[in-house]
Amino acid sequence: MSESSLSRKKAARTAKKAAVPPSSRARGDKRERILDAAVRVFAQNGFHATRVSDVARAAGVADGTIYLYYVSKKALLVSRF
16 A cells, blocks of 8 residues: 555544544443443342432433433433333
8 A cells, every 4th residue: 555545544534533523422422421320320229219310420420411311211221222
């Protein structure tokens, strides 16, 4: 492979990353953190005994942040399926 084709490939990868705004990437990461935390906390405490604030604490986000992504605790539970 020539240097110019390597440079074009690198530029294409950089452009692809730039196409997704950083805030969108961060939102996806936060959504995954919330889902992962919910799975852990629901497994540990059970669905009914878990509060949204428990999930938020485990995910490292504010309580209200959960509701930016999910309308309810039940919606959070079924979103994994």
